[in-house]
Amino acid sequence: MNSITLSPKNSIQGEVTHLPSSKSISNRVLVLNALAGNVGKLHNLSDANDTQLMQRMVLCNDEIINVEDAGTVMRFLTAYFAISGKTKTLTGTARMKERPIGILVDSLRLLGADIDYLEKDGYPPLRIKSFQDQKTNTLQVRGDVSSQFISALMMIAPGLPKGLTIEITGHLGSKPYIDMTASLMKGFGAKVNFDGRLIQIEKQVLSVNEHTVEGDWSAASYWFGFAALCKEANLILPNMALRSLQGDRVVVDMMENLGVACEPRGSKLHLRKKDHMPFFSWDFTHCPDLAQTIAVVCAAKGIEGSFKGLESLRIKETDRIAALQNELAKINAQLIEEGDTWRLVPSIKLPDKVSIHTYHDHRMAMAFAPLAGLMQVEIEDPAVTRKSYPKFWDDVKRLGILVNVV
Numbered sequence: 001m002n003s004i005t006l007s008p009k010n011s012i013q014g015e016v017t018h019l020p021s022s023k024s025i026s027n028r029v030l031v032l033n034a035l036a037g038n039v040g041k042l043h044n045l046s047d048a049n050d051t052q053l054m055q056r057m058v059l060c061n062d063e064i065i066n067v068e069d070a071g072t073v074m075r076f077l078t079a080y081f082a083i084s085g086k087t088k089t090l091t092g093t094a095r096m097k098e099r100p101i102g103i104l105v106d107s108l109r110l111l112g113a114d115i116d117y118l119e120k121d122g123y124p125p126l127r128i129k130s131f132q133d134q135k136t137n138t139l140q141v142r143g144d145v146s147s148q149f150i151s152a153l154m155m156i157a158p159g160l161p162k163g164l165t166i167e168i169t170g171h172l173g174s175k176p177y178i179d180m181t182a183s184l185m186k187g188f189g190a191k192v193n194f195d196g197r198l199i200q201i202e203k204q205v206l207s208v209n210e211h212t213v214e215g216d217w218s219a220a221s222y223w224f225g226f227a228a229l230c231k232e233a234n235l236i237l238p239n240m241a242l243r244s245l246q247g248d249r250v251v252v253d254m255m256e257n258l259g260v261a262c263e264p265r266g267s268k269l270h271l272r273k274k275d276h277m278p279f280f281s282w283d284f285t286h287c288p289d290l291a292q293t294i295a296v297v298c299a300a301k302g303i304e305g306s307f308k309g310l311e312s313l314r315i316k317e318t319d320r321i322a323a324l325q326n327e328l329a330k331i332n333a334q335l336i337e338e339g340d341t342w343r344l345v346p347s348i349k350l351p352d353k354v355s356i357h358t359y360h361d362h363r364m365a366m367a368f369a370p371l372a373g374l375m376q377v378e379i380e381d382p383a384v385t386r387k388s389y390p391k392f393w394d395d396v397k398r399l400g401i402l403v404n405v406v
């Protein structure tokens with residue numbers, strides 16, 4: 001399947017049946033459950049490829065662990081295996097070898113882990129050899145590159161003989177993901193203290209847990225995108241609650257301004273259209289995975305945008321800023337970097353059709369798909385969505401959008 005073409009459709013109605021559960025929560029509870037002896041009961045794990053990888057790799061006896069393009073799997077398992085005393089090689093896709101891991105490896109080395117870089121210093125692939133005695137119980141960790149390093153260290157902390165205190169230095173991004181880690185650890189019986197800067201975790205035993213994973217808010221954002229861009233919308237999202245462990249729940253507040261009303265009904269959400277603002281300003285520091293969805297909606301709806309906190313997008317599945325700039329230009333919109341702000345100049349003339357390159361990035365494919373509310377959209381390499389939402393195109397089809405696979 002090299003490309004998929006979505007025919008223009010001005011109305012979208014129905015229930016989204018395959019909305020995945022949160023891959024961030026799934027991948028944490030899999031690690032925590034493994035650390036707790038793997039006897040807990042995990043319900044409703046995500047069907048995302050990232051979660052399937054975590055499920056296989058966390059208990060895998062192979063020496064070589066290939067995490068493909070899953071950032072959480074690479075970062076969480078680096079910490080997990082670093083203290084296991086096992087010899088492991090962790091590798092991934094070409095892009096994974098460009099995503100930094102030096103801050104985590106430096107921290108693990110300070111703790112006592114023996115880790116070598118096999119290609120380029122600071123990047124996967126890695127060889128984990130042994131763990132001697134714990135050398136320190138305090139670490140300073142930069143918070144501005146990836147919060148996944150901090151979550152990874154937090155989850156292994158209860159198993160360290162001396163426990164661990166982490167002082168987050170510099171600007172902290174993606175904080176809700178650290179809150180999520182702390183909260184899930186508490187569900188596994190751990191005492192975790194986090195005051196926004198300092199994380200204190202004593203040596204303790206994680207207890208068996210039963211956990212049911214909630215729906216994935218980052219995945220839900222694409223349905224808000226469809227509701228915003230189709231002329232008529234009446235969508236139901238199952239297994240979603242406004243009270244959530246995920247920071248990306250904030251998409252509800254953003255979309256309030258961008259033309260989507262969201263009403264909870266039991267365990268479901270109901271999306272309908274409403275008026276939108278002419279200008280939209282947001283800081284994405286703590287919800288980077290929503291930036292692409294919002295940029296496309298603003299660009300196509302003629303809403304001027306002023307965005308901050310996009311720095312971390314450069315080191316995700318692709319350089320998402322460059323990818324957005326290239327693809328938005330195809331609908332005559334621009335994303336212009338001005339110091340620490342990105343100005344979104346929306347399209348004043350949309351084309352009748354567009355072909356979107358996806359750069360091995362699931363979120364590029366899904367963020368641009370809602371353009372089908374306004375034009376014919378060809379999405380190259382649609383299978384990329386398997387990373388987080390394997391049945392995305394089945395849902396698109398079921399909701400009445402004509403999908404042609406080439």
Ligand SMILES: O=C(O)C1=C[C@@H](OP(=O)(O)O)[C@@H](O)[C@H](O)C1
Pocket residue numbers: 023024025072145146147148151173174177288289312
């Ligand atoms: O911990 C997590 O589950 C994640 C943290 C975020 O990454 P950064 O902390 O690198 O921003 C986010 O972008 C990613 O999709 C998932």
Ligand SMILES: C=C(OP(=O)(O)O)C(=O)O
Pocket residue numbers: 069070071072073289316317363388
């Ligand atoms: C950045 C993402 O994931 P990861 O960093 O875990 O690869 C994502 O899903 O958008």
